[in-house]
Amino acid sequence: MCDAADEAQLTLANGLRVHLHHQPHAPRGAALVQIDAGSHHEPEAWPGLAHLLEHMVFNGSAAFTHHARLMAWVQAEGGRVNATTQAASTAFFFEVSADKLADGVARLVDMLAAPLLTEEALRHEVTVIDAEYQLLKNHAETRCDAATDYAFGALPAMRRFHVGNQASFGDDIPALRQALWHYHQRFYHAGNMVLWLQGPQSCAELAALAQQFGSAFAASAPPAAPFALPGPINLPYGFALACAEGAACLRLSFWLREWNARDAEALMLLQQLALDESQNSLLAALRAAELCEEIRLLNPYRTAQAAIVTLEFSLTSPDYAVARTTEAWFLHWLAMLPALSSARLLHYASLARRAFWRLPPLEQLRQRAMGFPPPAKADDILLSWSHLLPQLTERQMTRLWSAEQAATQEVETQGFRLPMRVLEETPASLPVPVPTLGFFTPGRALTPPTLPDASVPLTAIEVPGDQPVLLLRPAFGAMVSDAQGYLMQTALRSVAGDILHRGGQLLMAEHQGVWYFQIRGEAALLPVALAAAIESLTALSGAVYAQGERAWRRAQRADVSIRALLSLLPRVLRNETHDGPPLDALPQRGWEACLAGGDDALRQQLAHLLSRFPGQINQPQATTAIPPPAGQQHLLPAVEGDAALLLFCPLVENTAACLAAWRLLALVYEPLFFQRLREQQQVGYVVSCRFHQSADRAGILFALQSPRYGIEALLAFIERFLAEVTHDLERLSEAAWEQKRTTLRNALRATAADSLTRAREYWQRMRHDTPSISEVQLAQCDRAQLLHYHQRLREQPECRVQLASAPGFLP
Numbered sequence: 130m131c132d133a134a135d136e137a138q139l140t141l142a143n144g145l146r147v148h149l150h151h152q153p154h155a156p157r158g159a160a161l162v163q164i165d166a167g168s169h170h171e172p173e174a175w176p177g178l179a180h181l182l183e184h185m186v187f188n189g190s191a192a193f194t195h196h197a198r199l200m201a202w203v204q205a206e207g208g209r210v211n212a213t214t215q216a217a218s219t220a221f222f223f224e225v226s227a228d229k230l231a232d233g234v235a236r237l238v239d240m241l242a243a244p245l246l247t248e249e250a251l252r253h254e255v256t257v258i259d260a261e262y263q264l265l266k267n268h269a270e271t272r273c274d275a276a277t278d279y280a281f282g283a284l285p286a287m288r289r290f291h292v293g294n295q296a297s298f299g300d301d302i303p304a305l306r307q308a309l310w311h312y313h314q315r316f317y318h319a320g321n322m323v324l325w326l327q328g329p330q331s332c333a334e335l336a337a338l339a340q341q342f343g344s345a346f347a348a349s350a351p352p353a354a355p356f357a358l359p360g361p362i363n364l365p366y367g368f369a370l371a372c373a374e375g376a377a378c379l380r381l382s383f384w385l386r387e388w389n390a391r392d393a394e395a396l397m398l399l400q401q402l403a404l405d406e407s408q409n410s411l412l413a414a415l416r417a418a419e420l421c422e423e424i425r426l427l428n429p430y431r432t433a434q435a436a437i438v439t440l441e442f443s444l445t446s447p448d449y450a451v452a453r454t455t456e457a458w459f460l461h462w463l464a465m466l467p468a469l470s471s472a473r474l475l476h477y478a479s480l481a482r483r484a485f486w487r488l489p490p491l492e493q494l495r496q497r498a499m500g501f502p503p504p505a506k507a508d509d510i511l512l513s514w515s516h517l518l519p520q521l522t523e524r525q526m527t528r529l530w531s532a533e534q535a536a537t538q539e540v541e542t543q544g545f546r547l548p549m550r551v552l553e554e555t556p557a558s559l560p561v562p563v564p565t566l567g568f569f570t571p572g573r574a575l576t577p578p579t580l581p582d583a584s585v586p587l588t589a590i591e592v593p594g595d596q597p598v599l600l601l602r603p604a605f606g607a608m609v610s611d612a613q614g615y616l617m618q619t620a621l622r623s624v625a626g627d628i629l630h631r632g633g634q635l636l637m638a639e640h641q642g643v644w645y646f647q648i649r650g651e652a653a654l655l656p657v658a659l660a661a662a663i664e665s666l667t668a669l670s671g672a673v674y675a676q677g678e679r680a681w682r683r684a685q686r687a688d689v690s691i692r693a694l695l696s697l698l699p700r701v702l703r704n705e706t707h708d709g710p711p712l713d714a715l716p717q718r719g720w721e722a723c724l725a726g727g728d729d730a731l732r733q734q735l736a737h738l739l740s741r742f743p744g745q746i747n748q749p750q751a752t753t754a755i756p757p758p759a760g761q762q763h764l765l766p767a768v769e770g771d772a773a774l775l776l777f778c779p780l781v782e783n784t785a786a787c788l789a790a791w792r793l794l795a796l797v798y799e800p801l802f803f804q805r806l807r808e809q810q811q812v813g814y815v816v817s818c819r820f821h822q823s824a825d826r827a828g829i830l831f832a833l834q835s836p837r838y839g840i841e842a843l844l845a846f847i848e849r850f851l852a853e854v855t856h857d858l859e860r861l862s863e864a865a866w867e868q869k870r871t872t873l874r875n876a877l878r879a880t881a882a883d884s885l886t887r888a889r890e891y892w893q894r895m896r897h898d899t900p901s902i903s904e905v906q907l908a909q910c911d912r913a914q915l916l917h918y919h920q921r922l923r924e925q926p927e928c929r930v931q932l933a934s935a936p937g938f939l940p
């Protein structure tokens with residue numbers, strides 16, 4: 130865990146502000162640059178300019194072009210990279226293995242300080258953004274965001290077009306390029322930027338890194354003028370927005386006129402309180418009354434002086450009365466917050482901090498820069514809280530109720546046509562009965578459960594970690610369907626909420642297409658948590674079944690075709706046949722269970738308790754393995770008007786040699802696939818190829834989504850790519866091979882920083898049906914062997930699983 134000594138801040142001579150976060154033992158490092166300018170800063174004549182520049186800087190810079198660019202380089206290194214343009218800020222960020230952090234920072238800084246902005250790249254990115262706009266037009270979340278902003282029309286930029294498209298950029302490429310240069314000069318200089326670095330390097334090493342590269346930014350020009358904010362703005366009562374069936378929600382948005390940066394820390398606490406799912410919490414009460422399923426906290430607008438904070442409630446029905454009651458309960462809950470004691474607030478804040486430290490490095494940096502970061506000192510949260518809370522008043526609040534057929538007349542805003550209407554004000558004094566709501570009281574004692582006489586065999590494994598972890602997963606050949614997984618998850622929600630308060634964690638979740646039941650916590654907590662979980666699972670009420678089905682349906686809903694296909698993949702690989710939820714049964718076919726860490730006394734207790742767990746535990750299975758669903762094609766109706774294709778190529782043999790080859794091939798394919806199909810041939814806006822594990826199967830996954838081509842054409846693109854890449858494999862230099870091997874070696878050696886993930890990965894590697902790659906196999910995997918497996922991948926199409934969606938298909 131990090132404390133204040135592990136972080137540092139400095140300002141370089143050129144004015145660049147730098148935040149450093151030393152994270153001991155972290156296998157990966159991350160960097161983020163934030164520019165204090167976003168869509169609201171772009172000239173009115175050029176809608177979309179800020180977004181366009183965000184795209185353009187990835188297209189090559191003074192020192193790094195082609196394969197050396199950040200985008201291509203990070204992909205080849207098996208890292209992650211992305212960027213986002215917001216109302217008043219823009220951020221660029223990446224994550225790679227820690228030893229490569231400096232190489233990445235060099236590229237990131239160069240592309241922001243010295244982008245080439247060539248006309249050729251500009252022409253290309255205009256078409257990319259136009260395609261993105263076509264996609265976003267139908268994207269439910271984007272539409273809901275635009276409708277949320279609409280209520281803040283007192284700020285003129287809130288209704289302006291920001292995404293950009295072919296029409297807004299026009300055909301005069303030199304003029305567009307000039308406008309980009311101008312915008313870049315005005316805002317992309319050291320005084321208007323913040324650099325964040327995080328990694329296992331010491332703060333001194335990180336500071337040296339920042340010095341070495343951060344000095345490349347142009348010294349501060351005169352500071353960008355802050356926004357002239359209007360005085361107190363009169364918020365409308367609210368709006369109604371028509372949305373897709375089954376996607377009803379209520380958004381309550383607050384205008385925070387007194388915002389300062391520290392309020393973001395208080396939002397971390399507000400989020401923890403609002404999303405608490407333990408007994409008597411707001412969320413538990415809303416769920417029990419079948420009003421709302423999930424709550425999200427959003428921060429759609431943030432400048433140095435003001436912000437908008439939104440609470441989103443996903444509603445169970447399009448009935449307006451459900452939205453009204455939800456709002457009344459929330460406001461009642463909000464009114465309880467000022468009375469919370471410091472001890473309680475600090476308790477909730479400690480839970481949020483714990484969750485923060487479990488995030489991957491890049492997520493931590495994103496939270497620090499743009500989200501809800503933890504305070505440097507725990508007690509500081511109380512001060513921020515007392516500053517935030519008085520700003521959350523009903524007077525400073527506006528509503529967006531979104532439901533099917535909630536409105537018919539269209540409003541044009543941010544370049545979207547939205548069916549919206551003004552929401553009629555309803556008297557606040559509606560007689561809505563409010564349930565008893567409560568907050569967790571720290572320090573309540575635990576009562577150890579009574580142990581049954583029977584017991585089951587329970588495997589123990591040794592995994593380095595701070596707390597013991599109990600893991601259950603479906604036995605070999607058995608499976609937990611999505612419907613069953615969501616049913617169990619729903620049944621366990623309130624127990625999970627309580628365990629979180631006691632310093633542990635209970636998680637029923639799908640990882641790589643397999644549903645795991647997982648508990649971690651102190652040795653005294655684990656048996657209590659397991660007993661409570663078993664009690665919930667063995668007494669499923671009708672209400673829980675209904676909630677489980679709703680959770681399952683929500684998970685099925687995807688507003689991007691490729692995501693719908695991705696969530697279908699594990700179901701296809703598991704040979705899940707039924708389309709509907711089996712509302713009668715939990716999985717009975719058996720579980721494998723193990724305890725990672727902990728002593729024998731704990732193992733004994735859990736072994737006795739598990740005898741009551743629904744389904745058999747660690748019993749020799751009479752079942753055979755699920756047959757591989759090879760050569761199958763599955764079709765889904767398209768969500769939007771374009772075609773999407775997922776092609777999964779599992780290992781052609783279940784050996785370590787094949788696995789090593791597959792992983793190396795994926796490292797070769799990944800950057801080339803993106804370059805050729807996305808950048809050169811402009812096939813579509815989703816173009817990806819990577820090594821992928823799902824439902825206990827390893828393979829290479831190709832994903833394409835395109836507004837221009839049909840499924841057959843997309844498939845032909847992949848086939849042609851695979852044919853052409855043979856040539857690349859033959860030509861690849863020895864040095865390049867060695868680099869791929871090193872990247873893979875690092876990936877195999879990396880252990881997850883989070884103890885739960887670590888325990889799961891250890892167990893997965895130990896299981897008999899999973900080959901693991903040794904150093905010898907890696908060395909043996911030479912060019913000849915890779916070419917051999919590459920040919921087999923190409924020549925065995927009957928092994929592949931193909932999922933597709935296109936307009937006009939019926940399920």
Ligand SMILES: [Zn+2]
Nearest residue numbers: 180184258261
């Ligand atoms: Zn974009």
